[in-house]
Amino acid sequence: MATARPVFFVSDGTGITAETIGHSLLTQFSGIKFVTDRLPFVDTLDKAVDAAERIRSAGEQAGVRPIVVSSCVDPAFTAALAGSGALMLDIFAPFIEPLERELGQTRQSRVGYAHGIVDFETYHRRINAMNYALAHDDGARLDYSDADLILVGVSRAGKTPTCVYLALHYGVRAANYPLTPEDLESERLPAVLRQHRHKLFGLTIDPIRLHQIRQERRPDSRYAQLDTCKREVAQAEAMMRREGIEMLSTTHASIEEIASRILEALDINREMF
Known part of the structure; x- marks a missing residue:
């Protein structure tokens, strides 16, 4: 070896x-x-x-x-x-x-400068964005007027870590809304999201991978059953296609790739900190 x-x-x-x-x-x-x-x-x-x-x-x-x-x-x-x-x-x-x-200038060797607090305004924007992401996680708050974007998808599709990453690295106010079984059965976009359609981006996931993730969280529950995962993913994807919401599978994508594709799709131009 x-x-x-x-x-x-x-x-x-x-x-x-x-x-x-x-x-x-x-x-x-x-x-x-x-x-x-x-x-x-x-x-x-x-x-x-x-x-x-x-x-x-x-x-x-x-x-x-x-x-x-x-x-x-x-x-x-x-x-x-x-x-x-x-x-x-x-x-x-x-x-x-x-x-x-x-x-026409020689560099100044500034030790530890790259990730220091160089600009307090942009630093506070990141902190405020992080607080926003945590306060608006999993539909905890439904006032999305100040959101830069709203991620939608079934539970455990990767919405929360993506929102946190976007906040921490780009200062983006990202909320997320989990599509519940009731939302999926209605086959319509929840009313609270319709007025913010231009801010929406969908995350989906392979049902088998979703089953594995849910099993770790709530083993052998109905929530984690493979049939449940298959049904919810199929319903969510059908809803997003009907509503014209762009979506991305998180199954094999890194969080960096997911974030970049979301920012590109919604035309949000923020520098990485």
């Missing part, structure tokens, strides 16, 4: 950028096993030296050269990390020099 290659995502901040890009890179190489670790807040030279020792040790134990995906902006930190002997992948390096030439 091949030895797993140790990979470290190192950052002077949260490590979100390094980890996101690093994972995207690793998925391009099939048949290779990686074991990953995130080292956030490496924001002093001493911490960088300690991180280098940890990386070097991991490489020795695995018997293979480790890989470091780094978003550290201080060149001294990068040099210390390179002392580990790892393959260094600086995610900023390919872009800084061309930008400096184009902008």
